[in-house]
Amino acid sequence: MKKIRFIEVKSEIGAGTRGASMGPDAIKVAALDYGSNLFKKIDSVEVQTENQLLFESPGSPYAKRIKGIHVVLERVANTVRNSLKNNEFPIVLAGDHSTAAGTISGIKLAHPKQRIGVIWIDAHADLHSPWTTPSGNMHGMPLAAVLGEDNAQNKMNKPDKETLDWWNKVKRIGNIYPKIDYRDLVFISLRDVEPEEQYLLKKHKVKIFSSAEVKRNGVEKIARDTLAHLSGCGMLYISFDVDSMDSSISKGTGTPVRNGITEKEAGSLLVRLIQNEKVCCFEICEVNPTLDKENLMAENTFEILQRVVSQL
Numbered sequence: 001m002k003k004i005r006f007i008e009v010k011s012e013i014g015a016g017t018r019g020a021s022m023g024p025d026a027i028k029v030a031a032l033d034y035g036s037n038l039f040k041k042i043d044s045v046e047v048q049t050e051n052q053l054l055f056e057s058p059g060s061p062y063a064k065r066i067k068g069i070h071v072v073l074e075r076v077a078n079t080v081r082n083s084l085k086n087n088e089f090p091i092v093l094a095g096d097h098s099t100a101a102g103t104i105s106g107i108k109l110a111h112p113k114q115r116i117g118v119i120w121i122d123a124h125a126d127l128h129s130p131w132t133t134p135s136g137n138m139h140g141m142p143l144a145a146v147l148g149e150d151n152a153q154n155k156m157n158k159p160d161k162e163t164l165d166w167w168n169k170v171k172r173i174g175n176i177y178p179k180i181d182y183r184d185l186v187f188i189s190l191r192d193v194e195p196e197e198q199y200l201l202k203k204h205k206v207k208i209f210s211s212a213e214v215k216r217n218g219v220e221k222i223a224r225d226t227l228a229h230l231s232g233c234g235m236l237y238i239s240f241d242v243d244s245m246d247s248s249i250s251k252g253t254g255t256p257v258r259n260g261i262t263e264k265e266a267g268s269l270l271v272r273l274i275q276n277e278k279v280c281c282f283e284i285c286e287v288n289p290t291l292d293k294e295n296l297m298a299e300n301t302f303e304i305l306q307r308v309v310s311q312l
């Protein structure tokens, strides 16, 4: 039995739609509705956000609120590092997915000599940079940040010097750059990719399992192949964006996409993956109850969280 620590990051300044900051609390409401004492049993720490910036101008159109993102990511990185140093198993309950750049930075800070494997369960590749982003929303950039990827050869935008200076700071959080390598990255349920991201996935031959493959081959085979691909890594991190799940189940997330995995498939996959001893950290993000009917996404996510916790 591992000592689990919840790290709540109710930040949503990386998202384009409002409401993801309420995701962690919506999951807690689901816990209460189920009569669960999970949030009493497990200690929690909350990372301070910069959500007040939502009332200000977003600054650069190609990396909105990047100064605030940088502050939040540094806080997340330090909190995750401290948790790992205390021999805890951190479970990050995040708002928008930009947080994951801080989480991965924290893992790397705690274990600078280890190769960190990343299992990214998401409809999106989150590989944009200020040079390529179509929206400027930084929840589409966390993997590029930790890979140290600019993808300037595919540039669509002309970010100004100030934006690029902040982007360089984001990539270098903790003075380790880059934090991960493309060969140590696996995508599951990926299905909404822009051409600039597709270029990177092809160039680096990144391992991808589509939702169709999960359905066709079953969760067990996908989990086994994922872990085999990452066998050279010393530590593994799982990032679970709830938009990996099909948009017909729930629209309670900022960027829902069709043809995803079911909540059952997601739960079984995570249960199987989390049993691997190398997995040191798990993150859930992008639950947005303001876009939902009732509190369905948070309830599904809470059921998955409960299953995952029971394995640790």
Ligand SMILES: [Mn+2]
Binding pocket: 097, 122, 124, 126, 139, 241
């Ligand atoms: Mn994502």
